[in-house]
Amino acid sequence: MKKTYKIDVDCANCANKMEEAAKKTAGVKDATVNFMTLKMNVEFEEGQEPKAVMQEVRKNCKKVEDDCEIFL
Amino acid sequence: MNKKQKKMLIRIIIAAVLMIALNFVPVTGWLRFILYLVPYLVIGYDILIKAGKGIKNRQVFDESFLMAVATIGAIALAIYEQSGDYTEAIAVMLFYQVGEWFQSYAVGKSRRNISELMDIRPDYANIEKDGKLEKVDPDEVEIGSAIIVQPGEKVPIDGVVISGSSTLNTSALTGESLPRDVKEGDEIISGCINMSGVLKIRTTKEFGESTVSQILDLVENASSRKSRSEDFISKFARVYTPAVCYAALALAVLPPLVRMFVMGTDAAWGNWIYRALTFLVISCPCALVISIPLSFFAGIGGASNAGVLVKGSNYLETLSKTKCVVFDKTGTLTQGVFEVNGIHHNAMEDAKLLEYAALAESASSHPISRSLQRAYGKEIDRSRVSDIEEISGNGVTAKVDGVEVAAGNEKLMKRLGIKFIPCHHVGTIIHMAVNGAYAGHILISDIVKPHSKEAVSALKASGVRKTVMLTGDAKKVADQVAGDLGIDEVYSELLPAGKVEKVEEIIRNKREGDVVAFVGDGINDAPVLSRADIGIAMGAMGSDAAIEAADVVLMDDDPMKIVKAIRISRKCLRIVYENIVFAIGIKLICLLLGAVGIANMWLAIFADVGVMIIAVLNAIRALFVKKL
Numbered sequence: 001m002k003k004t005y006k007i008d009v010d011c012a013n014c015a016n017k018m019e020e021a022a023k024k025t026a027g028v029k030d031a032t033v034n035f036m037t038l039k040m041n042v043e044f045e046e047g048q049e050p051k052a053v054m055q056e057v058r059k060n061c062k063k064v065e066d067d068c069e070i071f072l
Numbered sequence: 073m074n075k076k077q078k079k080m081l082i083r084i085i086i087a088a089v090l091m092i093a094l095n096f097v098p099v100t101g102w103l104r105f106i107l108y109l110v111p112y113l114v115i116g117y118d119i120l121i122k123a124g125k126g127i128k129n130r131q132v133f134d135e136s137f138l139m140a141v142a143t144i145g146a147i148a149l150a151i152y153e154q155s156g157d158y159t160e161a162i163a164v165m166l167f168y169q170v171g172e173w174f175q176s177y178a179v180g181k182s183r184r185n186i187s188e189l190m191d192i193r194p195d196y197a198n199i200e201k202d203g204k205l206e207k208v209d210p211d212e213v214e215i216g217s218a219i220i221v222q223p224g225e226k227v228p229i230d231g232v233v234i235s236g237s238s239t240l241n242t243s244a245l246t247g248e249s250l251p252r253d254v255k256e257g258d259e260i261i262s263g264c265i266n267m268s269g270v271l272k273i274r275t276t277k278e279f280g281e282s283t284v285s286q287i288l289d290l291v292e293n294a295s296s297r298k299s300r301s302e303d304f305i306s307k308f309a310r311v312y313t314p315a316v317c318y319a320a321l322a323l324a325v326l327p328p329l330v331r332m333f334v335m336g337t338d339a340a341w342g343n344w345i346y347r348a349l350t351f352l353v354i355s356c357p358c359a360l361v362i363s364i365p366l367s368f369f370a371g372i373g374g375a376s377n378a379g380v381l382v383k384g385s386n387y388l389e390t391l392s393k394t395k396c397v398v399f400d401k402t403g404t405l406t407q408g409v410f411e412v413n414g415i416h417h418n419a420m421e422d423a424k425l426l427e428y429a430a431l432a433e434s435a436s437s438h439p440i441s442r443s444l445q446r447a448y449g450k451e452i453d454r455s456r457v458s459d460i461e462e463i464s465g466n467g468v469t470a471k472v473d474g475v476e477v478a479a480g481n482e483k484l485m486k487r488l489g490i491k492f493i494p495c496h497h498v499g500t501i502i503h504m505a506v507n508g509a510y511a512g513h514i515l516i517s518d519i520v521k522p523h524s525k526e527a528v529s530a531l532k533a534s535g536v537r538k539t540v541m542l543t544g545d546a547k548k549v550a551d552q553v554a555g556d557l558g559i560d561e562v563y564s565e566l567l568p569a570g571k572v573e574k575v576e577e578i579i580r581n582k583r584e585g586d587v588v589a590f591v592g593d594g595i596n597d598a599p600v601l602s603r604a605d606i607g608i609a610m611g612a613m614g615s616d617a618a619i620e621a622a623d624v625v626l627m628d629d630d631p632m633k634i635v636k637a638i639r640i641s642r643k644c645l646r647i648v649y650e651n652i653v654f655a656i657g658i659k660l661i662c663l664l665l666g667a668v669g670i671a672n673m674w675l676a677i678f679a680d681v682g683v684m685i686i687a688v689l690n691a692i693r694a695l696f697v698k699k700l
Contacts, residue, residue: 010176012362013135016306034296035362036183036369041296063129066122 087115108158171681186373194228238269247379297384324348359684371644401543403593412447418512527631594618
């Protein structure tokens with residue numbers, strides 16, 4: 001399953017870091033962060049609950065870049 | 073400017089003014105330190121806080137952390153060496169923030185610019201209720217509803233005109249300002265602007281499925297498909313920062329130790345630590361990381377404004393390497409519409425002969441008879457025609473105004489025993505006999521698009537090595553069209569599956585790194601579009617299958633758009649490479665100069681921010697594609 005989320009982040013490198021962090025989160029099959037449109041596309045693994053996974057993604061992103069937000 | 077940017081700008085100004093003013097205040101010692109601490113904290117408090125959080129989260133290569141280390145280190149050195157030069161640390165922080173501010177401003181601005189370019193989203197649809205117009209959300213309009221579009225409004229949903237006639241401006245979709253006339257019964261696509269009359273439209277799609285929504289979706293998602301350049305840069309950034317940091321550490325520790333123990337001279341710790349701190353200032357990869365996606369985003373935005381929809385940054389990159397263009401003939405290089413192209417050897421006037429032909433063929437819906445009727449151009453009065461007899465595979469005989477007319481191919485003439493003059497032109501020939509006597513023939517052929525020839529030579533001029541044409545048509549017709557247009561290779565009499573095989577063969581035989589593009593109209597060549605390295609569908613307004621299968625979608629069917637698409641991609645990629653080389657180059661030079669002690673922190677931060685500003689401005693240039 002794929003979902004798109006709106007995000008807020010200030011710098012392009014931070015967006016890349018968020019992408020890395022999201023990809024590494026358990027339950028996420030693949031993730032891309034589009035800095036220009038401020039969107040995050042997340043592909044979840046089979047049988048994962050997107051809401052729970054996204055909470056983790058958000059936590060991990062906050063770790064690498066404090067000044068970011070994912071609008072869930 | 074948003075709130076955050078305004079706040080930042082005020083902080084930058086206050087810190088700059090304080091920093092300059094303090095230069096004229098003759099204080100020394102701790103008082104001087106505390107005074108200078110004020111502008112430093114004004115400009116850098118958020119960086120310091122972020123650095124603290126970075127340490128907590130073990131993000132050592134976080135740029136805020138590195139900036140904090142560099143500036144605090146510089147202040148510590150100033151205290152240690154009792155030079156009292158705190159300006160440097162403030163300046164580094166100040167310029168770093170100026171850079172960040174500029175980046176955020178420029179990116180925000182280009183985001184807005186590009187979304188303005190693509191401002192085709194309709195805000196509402198008009199529905200008639202009890203004789204009054206009511207504005208509703210286009211999402212809520214069901215298929216088959218009647219909507220009203222007034223002059224000056226956008227057509228919100230695809231549909232068919234039920235009543236009214238008007239002129240449409242399609243420039244937001246196609247990039248061309250040629251207006252299009254519509255009347256009752258015509259299909260109409262969303263995103264056009266109604267210019268003159270009131271139109272009543274029966275919707276044939278939901279808003280989400282309409283052309284305008286599809287285009288917006290496509291463009292918005294395009295920059296998420298990342299190009300190889302972007303991947304390269306993000307990988308580079310991941311390695312670059314740690315590498316520079318370790319180099320800085322080595323620079324701070326190794327040379328002094330060598331001096332102390334090997335050379336036996338003074339270690340000069342302060343000097344080497346200063347150089348190491350300079351390294352940290354240059355370690356931020358921002359200029360690179362921002363300018364590449366920004367270039368692609370601007371390129372894709374500019375292209376869509378010109379009526380060229382590119383479905384991803386990766387496709388824009390591939391398109392720029394196109395060395396071989398394979399065309400489908402019908403509908404791509406030719407109009408795919410049969411037209412009367414000439415009338416030869418006729419005894420009577422052209423118009424009269426055409427009138428006879430059109431009337432005799434009036435009962436048929438064959439493309440050939442329709443083109444005759446179109447060429448005739450007037451309303452067909454069926455009552456003038458009688459005794460129509462269709463002879464399958466030959467043509468028709470009929471009585472028009474009581475006169476016997478025969479219209480058909482050579483077989484028909486032979487059958488009727490009428491002597492005819494064969495035609496040496498390529499196309500479909502309609503021989504005419506009136507009252508049993510030969511009356512000349514009408515040449516009907518698929519005509520070449522007005523810009524086809526120009527497009528083929530422009531492609532050659534812009535670096536495409538080979539042009540190929542594939543068609544299901546007869547060899548004679550294909551060879552003539554290809555000869556006229558200057559196409560290098562022709563393969564004719566191909567079935568759709570044969571086209572796929574041909575393209576595969578061309579791809580097998582290409583040179584390493586070359587890209588083979590296929591251009592088709594998306595009707596029954598979808599497999600070829602997806603098989604080619606890059607599939608370009610043209611004239612695809614409203615054709616879902618083509619938009620689905622292609623990588624690049626041209627909104628109208630002008631072959632010059634192919635050239636434009638390739639030029640846009642080349643410009644965008646040139647900018648990308650310029651930025652990569654420029655940004656990495658300047659950084660390496662600064663590192664080198666910093667290591668040998670020529671570049672100080674001032675130069676390092678100037679170079680860093682300067683490179684970013686130039687790279688961002690250069691990236692925005694990708695947006696301007698009108699004149700390509």
